[in-house]
Amino acid sequence: MNSSILSIKNISKSFAKIDEDSITHAISNINIDLKENEFVSIVGPSGCGKSTILRLIAGLIFPTMGEIFFENKKIQGPNRDIGMVFQKPTLFPWLTVKKNISFGLDINNEYEENKINEMIKMIGLNDFANDYPGQLSGGMAQRVAIARAIINNPKVLLLDEPLGALDYFTRMNMQDEILEIWKEKKQLIIMVTHDIEEAIYMSTKVYVMEKNPGRIKEEVKIDLPYDRDRTSLEFVEYKNRILNLVKF
Amino acid sequence: MDNKFTKSELKKLEKKSKSKKEMFFDLLISFLPLLSYAISILEYLFIKDKYENDYKYRYVIFLTVIIVLYLFFLIKNLYIYLTCGDDEKYIKTKNKSLWLFVIFLFLTLFDYLTLKTGILMYPFIPWVNDIINISIEDYKNLTISTLYSLRLLLIGYIVGVVTGLVTGVLCGYSKRVRYWINPILKVLGPIPTATWIPLIMIISSSLFLGAVFIISLGVWFSVSVATMIGIMNVDKSYYDVAKTLGANDKDLIFKVAIHSAMPNILQGMTQGMSSACISLMVAEMLGVKAGLGWYITWSQSWASYNKMFAAIIIICLVFNVVSKILDSIKKYLLRWQNSGGDIE
Numbered sequence: 204m205n206s207s208i209l210s211i212k213n214i215s216k217s218f219a220k221i222d223e224d225s226i227t228h229a230i231s232n233i234n235i236d237l238k239e240n241e242f243v244s245i246v247g248p249s250g251c252g253k254s255t256i257l258r259l260i261a262g263l264i265f266p267t268m269g270e271i272f273f274e275n276k277k278i279q280g281p282n283r284d285i286g287m288v289f290q291k292p293t294l295f296p297w298l299t300v301k302k303n304i305s306f307g308l309d310i311n312n313e314y315e316e317n318k319i320n321e322m323i324k325m326i327g328l329n330d331f332a333n334d335y336p337g338q339l340s341g342g343m344a345q346r347v348a349i350a351r352a353i354i355n356n357p358k359v360l361l362l363d364e365p366l367g368a369l370d371y372f373t374r375m376n377m378q379d380e381i382l383e384i385w386k387e388k389k390q391l392i393i394m395v396t397h398d399i400e401e402a403i404y405m406s407t408k409v410y411v412m413e414k415n416p417g418r419i420k421e422e423v424k425i426d427l428p429y430d431r432d433r434t435s436l437e438f439v440e441y442k443n444r445i446l447n448l449v450k451f
Numbered sequence: 452m453d454n455k456f457t458k459s460e461l462k463k464l465e466k467k468s469k470s471k472k473e474m475f476f477d478l479l480i481s482f483l484p485l486l487s488y489a490i491s492i493l494e495y496l497f498i499k500d501k502y503e504n505d506y507k508y509r510y511v512i513f514l515t516v517i518i519v520l521y522l523f524f525l526i527k528n529l530y531i532y533l534t535c536g537d538d539e540k541y542i543k544t545k546n547k548s549l550w551l552f553v554i555f556l557f558l559t560l561f562d563y564l565t566l567k568t569g570i571l572m573y574p575f576i577p578w579v580n581d582i583i584n585i586s587i588e589d590y591k592n593l594t595i596s597t598l599y600s601l602r603l604l605l606i607g608y609i610v611g612v613v614t615g616l617v618t619g620v621l622c623g624y625s626k627r628v629r630y631w632i633n634p635i636l637k638v639l640g641p642i643p644t645a646t647w648i649p650l651i652m653i654i655s656s657s658l659f660l661g662a663v664f665i666i667s668l669g670v671w672f673s674v675s676v677a678t679m680i681g682i683m684n685v686d687k688s689y690y691d692v693a694k695t696l697g698a699n700d701k702d703l704i705f706k707v708a709i710h711s712a713m714p715n716i717l718q719g720m721t722q723g724m725s726s727a728c729i730s731l732m733v734a735e736m737l738g739v740k741a742g743l744g745w746y747i748t749w750s751q752s753w754a755s756y757n758k759m760f761a762a763i764i765i766i767c768l769v770f771n772v773v774s775k776i777l778d779s780i781k782k783y784l785l786r787w788q789n790s791g792g793d794i795e
């Protein structure tokens with residue numbers, strides 16, 4: 204029996220290069236087992252295959268070797284139970300904020316006015332509900348993108364550097380907002396970030412990756428109670444430990 | 452936010468106010484058309500006609516209706532400006548004044564060169580009152596011809612747009628369909644559809660259906676190509692987002708691809724409309740025995756040049772109205788595009 208909700212078994216992914224006749228080995232031999240209600244972060248140098256792992260789990264691309272199981276079933280393609288927020292908000296510019304958020308419900312005929320309004324209120328964009336995304340700031344747009352993913356109530360939420368483009372203060376706010384959502388819905392969250400402090404502040408487990416080919420170097424469990432204090436001694440110790448792992 | 456204000460109040464706050472002198476000058480300009488109106492009336496009534504001119508006062512009424520309409524809107528919007536301070540509409544009306552001024556002067560000159568002196572050859576070029584008279588006299592035929600033309604145009608256009616959308620979407624979305632359709636578009640594309648008219652007129656059982664086919668062919672072509680390009684260029688990350696939200700292939704086409712390609716599609720539809728208007732005229736002049744194009748060739752063959760002019764003017768009006776309508780549809784469907792913060 205397998206008690207984990209998501210298990211990644213020995214996957215490798217290679218891409219054919221477009222211009223020359225050669226191959227990029229994006230990731231190789233990744234093994235991860237994850238349970239519900241975990242919040243894991245993936246950190247590592249750029250190009251080590253972090254996004255690739257998320258896209259594989261989302262079912263947007265398929266592994267060259269190995270298999271990924273979600274609730275003991277092999278992943279065959281995108282699935283509403285696995286939501287994803289991309290690095291760019293990628294809102295649909297032809298839909299209003301409200302319609303962007305309800306997109307998942309609309310296409311599955313589950314439109315529910317209350318649920319949508321609640322979500323808009325939660326991200327604090329009441330005044331912008333009927334505006335088009337062109338008018339939003341980066342932080343607002345990313346909040347809409349997160350709302351759009353979690354309104355589907357996914358069991359797994361994949362976040363690909365969701366706060367990467369935001370300024371420091373918006374970032375800290377959004378970190379707390381995401382943690383609130385996680386505490387309430389108790390879904391499995393897998394977040395890619397390049398900010399080690401962010402990873403330690405938010406997650407229960409941090410995977411440190413290295414590249415060429417992309418693989419997991421170490422798994423660091425963060426044994427600190429929420430809400431975490433960034434200036435505490437333990438926090439700084441975790442930070443130093445991971446920084447040492449990333450250096451090479 | 453505790454101080455909320457409306458859009459017009461915001462504009463008012465941010466605009467620097469005009470000086471008294473500027474406002475007086477604006478007012479002067481906006482009443483300028485009255486002057487040229489008076490000139491054209493005086494010219495028309497007090498210079499002796501060279502030719503016989505029935506129902507002389509129709510032209511006077513025509514000019515007066517134009518100036519009255521203009522003054523009505525001008526005063527209404529001026530009133531709005533003075534009471535609410537929102538000058539948007541007033542300025543819009545005011546900006547038309549110089550054009551109207553020139554148009555009256557042009558009409559005056561035209562009248563002088565035709566009715567008064569015959570310098571522009573009568574009967575080939577009639578004066579305006581003559582065109583007004585013939586339009587009233589022959590209004591039945593003109594109305595019927597206009598309706599026939601509109602019917603042919605709309606049927607052909609709609610058939611073309613619908614088929615164009617279908618092939619365009621399929622071509623943009625599926626490589627296999629593109630393999631078959633793309634070469635056809637490439638070969639037929641550069642040939643003006645009017646080329647086929649004589650052939651179609653011979654082989655089709657009904658001239659009307661033949662004309663519909665010709666008109667829709669051009670529209671189909673423009674819409675297909677524009678839609679295909681639009682769909683092929685859809686940002687792939689939209690698809691990724693939609694898929695993770697549970698979209699199937701149908702949703703990807705109808706909820707994502709078509710919307711994303713909408714600017715291209717509408718541009719193709721505009722292009723299609725101008726090709727449809729050309730095909731319509733050629734078809735009616737060459738074969739179809741109804742419509743404004745037919746009316747033009749028919750009146751020309753009877754040397755009724757005033758009728759010909761009447762029909763040409765109606766065509767100009769109709770095509771302008773049609774493209775205005777298309778424009779506002781476009782504006783409505785693409786309202787999401789101009790949503791940068793600026794309220795202009």
Ligand SMILES: Nc1ncnc2c1ncn2[C@@H]1O[C@H](COP(=O)(O)OP(=O)(O)O)[C@@H](O)[C@H]1O
Binds near residue numbers: 249251
């Ligand atoms: N669709 C693709 N086609 C070709 N190469 C790709 C593709 N996606 C990713 N790669 C390559 O795989 C490697 C890992 O990419 P990625 O997962 O985006 O890294 P990260 O997110 O960690 O920065 C990079 O070398 C990148 O060039």
Ligand SMILES: [Mg+2]
Binds near residue numbers: 253254255
């Ligand atoms: Mg990445």
